Amino acid sequence: MTDTAFTLLKPQLDNATGTSLWIADENLLNQTSRVNPAVTVISNRFDLCQQLENAGWTSQFSDFDFTAYADHSVDNIIYRVSKEKPVVHHVINQAIRILKPGGTLSIAGLKNEGIKTYLDKAKKLFAGQMEQSKLDKNTWMGILQSPGAADSELLDDQDYPQLREVASDEHFNYSSKPGVYGWNKIDKGSAFLISELAQFTERLTAPPETALDLGCGYGYLAMNCAPLGCKITATDNNAGALLACEANFRAQGINGEVVVADCAEEIEQRYPLILCNPPFHQGFSVEGDMTDRFLNAARRHLQSDGIACFVVNLHIPLERKAKKLFSTIEVIADNGSFKLILLAQPH
Numbered sequence: 001m002t003d004t005a006f007t008l009l010k011p012q013l014d015n016a017t018g019t020s021l022w023i024a025d026e027n028l029l030n031q032t033s034r035v036n037p038a039v040t041v042i043s044n045r046f047d048l049c050q051q052l053e054n055a056g057w058t059s060q061f062s063d064f065d066f067t068a069y070a071d072h073s074v075d076n077i078i079y080r081v082s083k084e085k086p087v088v089h090h091v092i093n094q095a096i097r098i099l100k101p102g103g104t105l106s107i108a109g110l111k112n113e114g115i116k117t118y119l120d121k122a123k124k125l126f127a128g129q130m131e132q133s134k135l136d137k138n139t140w141m142g143i144l145q146s147p148g149a150a151d152s153e154l155l156d157d158q159d160y161p162q163l164r165e166v167a168s169d170e171h172f173n174y175s176s177k178p179g180v181y182g183w184n185k186i187d188k189g190s191a192f193l194i195s196e197l198a199q200f201t202e203r204l205t206a207p208p209e210t211a212l213d214l215g216c217g218y219g220y221l222a223m224n225c226a227p228l229g230c231k232i233t234a235t236d237n238n239a240g241a242l243l244a245c246e247a248n249f250r251a252q253g254i255n256g257e258v259v260v261a262d263c264a265e266e267i268e269q270r271y272p273l274i275l276c277n278p279p280f281h282q283g284f285s286v287e288g289d290m291t292d293r294f295l296n297a298a299r300r301h302l303q304s305d306g307i308a309c310f311v312v313n314l315h316i317p318l319e320r321k322a323k324k325l326f327s328t329i330e331v332i333a334d335n336g337s338f339k340l341i342l343l344a345q346p347h
């Protein structure tokens, strides 16, 4: 599916010269454009960096970290807005810092993503220097020319780069940051899974020596495996999640490692215990694809006598999807919103 906002930005990407940055997040997965060697991609998604590198682009995987770019050192920034407001505000604020006077920020998005408000705010910051266009009634782009310094107060990015304590319970304090899935709370489904973890682990014939947290976010599930005494591998493809999870492991003395991977593809090992709260969707890809990919990853990484513990919304047909991959599929509990599913005996 082609993203109309990306269609609007494409000529900017094709024609960029000098030092140019393409700020890309999950919305851009599977959107293609011919390689422009003047452009470096900065993305917080490992899978997107891989996809673009394979297509010939130069990419930097980071949590939209622009510290390597000196003030007024960049000619063009091209950005299709992200879902989360603090991320968008962070990118616009950084653009005014790193763009050369006269350098451009091209920013596009859809009306229901708040693009018109973002353009208004950016226009104010860039001292009114904006050329606006639209593809259809929903898809807008602004090309802003940097006046060299912000003309008004920077946008509220909720201190984007900063990790901070966001939640705690009787076991741990959890730190996270904007840009991480559900960053400022404990996910209700994950809390439900942990409250019933014993129901899962009693099915193991021996205490697990290792465990895998598939799509770890800031590490809630992984940390709550620690009392089992196993070494934990936590993996995600989001740069901010990996930073937060590493910090939490360090601060709370968790015996574990944090690994960057797309759906655990880069991990070889198999585990006796896998925990997973899979994502609903990614960019424009549909929920079913992601559920299937995470189920396949669980099958690939589960020991033959191990168990995988999934939590999903009640409406997700995980049991049906898991049928071709596991011989044992059991709904362990259901609280009216989420269900907990045990998978074992991978095919």
Ligand SMILES: C[S@@+](CC[C@H](N)C(=O)[O-])C[C@H]1O[C@@H](n2cnc3c(N)ncnc32)[C@H](O)[C@@H]1O
Pocket (backbone or CB within 6 Å): 047, 181, 182, 187, 190, 214, 215, 216, 217, 218, 219, 220, 221, 235, 236, 237, 238, 241, 261, 262, 263, 264, 277, 278, 279, 280, 282
């Ligand atoms: C529903 S969240 C669960 C987060 C965390 N485990 C928790 O319980 O709070 C799903 C996680 O999957 C991650 N994710 C999405 N797509 C991924 C992919 N292709 N590879 C690895 N992780 C991915 C997201 O970044 C997010 O952290």
